Amino acid sequence: MKSVISKLYNGEIFPAETVVPTDSGYRSSVNKVGQEINGLQEVLTREQYEKLENVMDMNAEIVNMENKAIYAxxxxxxxxLMIEVYRMDENARR
Known part of the structure; x- marks a missing residue:
């Protein structure tokens, strides 16, 4: 099994692309949003829908920036936490 360091170095780890929420309502919410967007596409003018798409793209960028900050x-x-636990263990050995 490859080490985490090797996987990071080789660009094999992509948590933002592979992690999917396990909340039971996640898929349902995603489907509802998709249905609402499809409904809006039918009633909005092309220009209005393009504006909506731009807003959704900007919101996705914001969420991505927030997720990066939360991940970091x-x-x-x-x-x-690891340092503190290590120091506690180190002090207990003395």
Whole structure:
């Protein structure tokens, strides 16, 4: 089994692309949003729908930036936790 470091180096780890929420309502919500968007496409003018698409694209970019920040904070927290646990173990051995 490859190490995590090797996988990171080789670009084999893509959490943002492989993690799917396990919440029971996730798929249902995704389907509802898709249905609403399809409904809007039928009633909006082409120009209005293009504006809606632009807003959705901008929102996706914002969510992506937020997810990157949350991911980075999670990594920092995990490392701080590991350091603290290691130091506790180190102090207990003395």
């Amino acid at each position: 904070e999670g990594i920092r927290f995990g490392i701080e």
